[in-house]
Structure formats: structure tokens, C-alpha cells
Amino acid sequence: MTPSDQTVASPDVAGGSILSCENITKSFLGVNALNGATFDVPKNKITALIGPNGAGKTTLVNILSGAMKSDSGTTHLGSVDVTNWESYKIARMGLMRTFQLSRELGGLTVLENLLVAPKVQAGESLFNIFFRPRLLRREEQQNIERATEILATYGLYELRDNRARELSGGQKKLLEISRGVMAAPTVFLLDEPMAGVNPALIERIGGYILDMKRQGMTVLMVEHNLNVVEKICDFVIVLAEGKTLATGRLSELRANPEVVQAYLGEVISASTTN
Amino acid sequence: MSAFWFYVFTLVFFFFDYFILAMGLNIQYGETGILNFAYIGFVAVGAYMTGVAGMPSAGLSGQHYILGLNLPFPINLIIGGLSASVLAFFIALITLRRLRTDYLAMVLISLSLVLYDISNNYIPLFNGADGLYNVPEPFANALKLTTNSFVPFFAAVTGVVALIMWYFMSRITRSPLGRTFRAIRDDPTVASALGKGVFRYQLTSMLIGSFYAGVGGGLIIQFGGSFNPTAWLPGETFVIFAVIIVGGVGNNIGMIVGALLVETLLIHLPALLPAIPGHPGLIENFDAMVIGILLMVMLWFRPQGMVPERIRRSRFTLPEFATSGASAAVMTSGPAITADEAPGAEPSLQAEQEDAQ
Numbered sequence: 149m150t151p152s153d154q155t156v157a158s159p160d161v162a163g164g165s166i167l168s169c170e171n172i173t174k175s176f177l178g179v180n181a182l183n184g185a186t187f188d189v190p191k192n193k194i195t196a197l198i199g200p201n202g203a204g205k206t207t208l209v210n211i212l213s214g215a216m217k218s219d220s221g222t223t224h225l226g227s228v229d230v231t232n233w234e235s236y237k238i239a240r241m242g243l244m245r246t247f248q249l250s251r252e253l254g255g256l257t258v259l260e261n262l263l264v265a266p267k268v269q270a271g272e273s274l275f276n277i278f279f280r281p282r283l284l285r286r287e288e289q290q291n292i293e294r295a296t297e298i299l300a301t302y303g304l305y306e307l308r309d310n311r312a313r314e315l316s317g318g319q320k321k322l323l324e325i326s327r328g329v330m331a332a333p334t335v336f337l338l339d340e341p342m343a344g345v346n347p348a349l350i351e352r353i354g355g356y357i358l359d360m361k362r363q364g365m366t367v368l369m370v371e372h373n374l375n376v377v378e379k380i381c382d383f384v385i386v387l388a389e390g391k392t393l394a395t396g397r398l399s400e401l402r403a404n405p406e407v408v409q410a411y412l413g414e415v416i417s418a419s420t421t422n
Numbered sequence: 423m424s425a426f427w428f429y430v431f432t433l434v435f436f437f438f439d440y441f442i443l444a445m446g447l448n449i450q451y452g453e454t455g456i457l458n459f460a461y462i463g464f465v466a467v468g469a470y471m472t473g474v475a476g477m478p479s480a481g482l483s484g485q486h487y488i489l490g491l492n493l494p495f496p497i498n499l500i501i502g503g504l505s506a507s508v509l510a511f512f513i514a515l516i517t518l519r520r521l522r523t524d525y526l527a528m529v530l531i532s533l534s535l536v537l538y539d540i541s542n543n544y545i546p547l548f549n550g551a552d553g554l555y556n557v558p559e560p561f562a563n564a565l566k567l568t569t570n571s572f573v574p575f576f577a578a579v580t581g582v583v584a585l586i587m588w589y590f591m592s593r594i595t596r597s598p599l600g601r602t603f604r605a606i607r608d609d610p611t612v613a614s615a616l617g618k619g620v621f622r623y624q625l626t627s628m629l630i631g632s633f634y635a636g637v638g639g640g641l642i643i644q645f646g647g648s649f650n651p652t653a654w655l656p657g658e659t660f661v662i663f664a665v666i667i668v669g670g671v672g673n674n675i676g677m678i679v680g681a682l683l684v685e686t687l688l689i690h691l692p693a694l695l696p697a698i699p700g701h702p703g704l705i706e707n708f709d710a711m712v713i714g715i716l717l718m719v720m721l722w723f724r725p726q727g728m729v730p731e732r733i734r735r736s737r738f739t740l741p742e743f744a745t746s747g748a749s750a751a752v753m754t755s756g757p758a759i760t761a762d763e764a765p766g767a768e769p770s771l772q773a774e775q776e777d778a779q
Contacts, residue, residue, distance in 0.1 A: 236615075245615055252609075260604075264605045264616055269598045270598075272597075273599070274594070274626070278590075309733060327616070
């Protein structure tokens, strides 16, 4: 066992792991972005994925969600091996994601962005469009009511008929999160949901994430804001140089010299400088 | 019927026909984002197959073509539409899965050139550059229509076909399927992350659009009574692109405006004008010049087209938002991280945090 391996503690997965990856590697033109990342994400918990810039966090989110294929390693969603599945198949298994830079469906209205989200819709079949119009109307009405309620919860109700491309940066973040919630995922990957938003909105987004947990979702979020991580996350996975450096509660990790050297020290010194 | 009315009904025919063609390209490009630069190839396939399905066996006619099923209108027209969809199915299988928009566009332009070369040179199948002629005029015998009376009659038939196809297209574009098409157009990566099998939906859009292309082509061959490969040059695709860009990408009403402005008024009306003395080729080249200028002007000053894509407004209102004050409150508030629910707020954890710092 290498010294690095000794520092990787098993997360508290007493409730079971719902998402796991093992020895994930990925390189771009010979540069290793991921170099054997291995961890379990506990069910119905909020887990933070932290690490210095370039540690491979977003690459990992892309691989877990199927947007990118790994070079080697396996990923499991529940008991199903979803390694290198296409992203839409993984989404249909119940895993949703947001993007580091918000990606709204700009030509659609805010409400339509949410209405696209339900994974299986009768109205997406040509047969149903022409031969089962009542089913379509009923389903659409239910989806509209639910989407409108979610928009109201996320403070986007008044903007529901605006094109999504017209929203501000913070509103786009909220739209992306609410769109994911509309899909009722079992696992929700949030890639820096607090990045570039004002402190008041950070508080609100934190509250929404806690709501997700209450609703039974499992959240894995990439986040640099350690105050938020401290407040809302049950577990933390530290990624450095493409590998899992450690896992555990943030308070435990603060006592881990390797983590402090690789990431926390950097953050603390950066905040001191600022 | 005077020559004037003959021209007018010819223009009416092309207006309705290009409305159909524009709806087909619009669902592919305007709704789903597929840059189908081979669209005219599907129109040509529909035209050819409609023709040979409606013509009698080639026999001793001196022409070379397949089928010769002697089927009546509109069965031959439906065969033409379905044939274009079958071609689209195989092309989509090969191209859509692997290629991004820009590369897909290049491959489709190449495909359009290949289709043109094959139809222009392969005699056993397409009769080469001679094309097809003596294509039966629908109902001409049964209704004892003359050449003059056939033109307004078939313009009206095309109008009815266009209205039926508009109805079906509107049902599709207004449905959740149309919404998913537009989601894929806006960002296929996001659509995929939302569980939408992008290829499947793009394939569906290609099949629908190509059916419209085939029907539009089938109507043209029956209107003119002949099929000439030179009428289906790859550049013709850009005329249909001009129709939807000028009309308004993503809006079926815009297709009516585009078909009227571009195809009817700018392409066919000048072509019917007498030649200008001393400049015999000017009128023939007028359309290409005007379309080029019109496209530049539209893309610069009004990229959304004459009739922009409409905003689909919600008619559902939450009861608690009936008063304006309530909505303002929710706009600025929401759940926040409270001390008793946040794991980080546990006293022991806070103490450890302070120690670590």
C-alpha cells in the first residue's frame, strides 16, 4: 500500500452507496486528467467533490454523467455498471447534472426548459401526437403545473415566459438546477453551483440543495466555497492530480496533512491573501 | 385562359409547393438544427419516385426508368414522400451518429453533388441527362382537363395538400416532440444530459422533413410533367434555405411569408418576365443575385426573419400568484441554509473547524 492509499479513508456509506467509480483514468493528448479516481457516493447525502484547479473534478463529472468516456475504470449507478454509457441512458437511469458554465436551452422559454426535463413523455411519440391527444393534454397539463410550482419555488415564476437566453447569470444557475429537479433524479451532480453568484443567492442555492436531500435525492457537488461545503455537505471527496486523495467529513479532512498541503492550505492562504 | 392567369396560377403552385418544401427543411434545420445541405437531393428522389410510380411501364417508350407502376394520385405522391424518407433513414444512420453540425453539412453537400451526378449520368435507372418526360398529369384524363385548365386545378390541389401538411406539421411542432427538437437544436449536449436520445430525435426529424421534401418534389414533377436532373442542382437547396431564413426560422407561418417573398416573387415572377433587350441573360441570373443580397440584408438586419419564432407562453397561473405582491416576495426569497438543518452547524463540527483553522 502506498502512502497515498493510506490517506484514502472509506466514506461513511452505512446507508449504501448509490454512485461509485473505481480507478477512473482519462488523458487528453498525453496529459493525465484522471489517474485512478476511486470513491463511493453515499445514498441520500450531500457529498462535495473538492480539489485544486486541474484536479480533474469536471472531467470526472463529465465521465460520471456520460458526457465523456473514460480510458479505463468502472462507474456504477446503484448496482448497474454504467461505464461509458451514453449520457442520455445514464440520465434515464436517474442521474442528472448541471454544467460548470450554465447551459440553458436559450431559444426555449424558462418554463419550456423545465418541460423538456421529464425523461419519458408520451408527447414525444408521433403515434401519441396524432392518435392519443387526450393523454398528451393530460400529461402536458400535469407537467406544466409541476414545472410552474418548481419555478415558483426557485423564484423564476415571473420569468417563466421569457426566453432562457435573456436571463442573468444567477438566474441561469437557478434555471439549470430547477430543470434538473424537474427530472426528479435519484442522483444530482452539480458542477460548481455557487460559482459567480452573489452571497444571498449562495444562501438560497444552499437551501435548495438541502431541500433536494430532504426529497430523497443524492447530491454530488463540485464546490470551492468551503463555507458552503462546511454547512451543507455530509461528506467530502478530495481529488488531487486525478486521484482520490481522501474522503470524509471536512472537519476530519482539515486535520489531514496531505489534504491541507494539496488543497486546504492553498485555499486558506488564498483567502488570507485576499 | 389568358397567359396572364396561366402565369398567376403557376406562381400560386410554386408558392404552395415551396411552402411544403420550406416546412420540411424548417423542421430539420429550424426546429432540430440539422444543417441539411442535401435537401434538394431528397426533393429530387421524391420527384423521381412519384414520377415512376405514376407512369406506366417503360416498355417501348424509349425511356429508361424503374417501377412504372401506373399508380394514381395521391398514392404515387405518398410513395415519393416515403422514398425520400427511406433515403434519409440510411443517410442519417451513416452521418448523424458521428458527425457534428459543420462536418455533417460538408458531407451532405458532397452527397447532394453525388446524387446529382448519379441521376445525370446513370441511364438504366434515371434515364441520364434526358430525365423523365410524359409524366401523367393527375386527374387530367378523368376530368378532361386541358393544359390550360390543368394549371389552376393542380395549383388548387397543391394548396389542399399544403394545408393538410401544414396541419400535421403544426401538430408536431406544438407537441412535446417539437419542444424536444428545439432543445436539441439549442444544445444537444444538454438535451442528452436530460435523457433525450439525440440521434433518435434527429432521425425522426430527418424522416419527417424528407417526407415533406419528397412530396414537394412529387408535386413539381406532376405539375411540369417531366423530370430533368439539371433542375435539382445542389444550389437549389440554398433557395429553400433563403425561404426559411427570410420567412423566419422555426415558425411555420414564416414559411408562408418566405415562400411568397423568395420563391414566388423573386424567383418565379422574374423568370416569367420578358427578356430585357440587349441583356438576354440578365433576368435568368436575377434570382441568384437578389437572393444573395436578400440573405445578407436579412442576416444583418433581421436574423430572426420576417415572422420570428414565436414565444410559447404559458396559460397556467398558480393561484397564489394571482396578486402581484406575492410573486415579488418569492422572487427575492427562498429557502436558505438554516442552523438546525445544516450538518455543518452541529456544535462539535464547528469546534473542530475552529481547531483546524
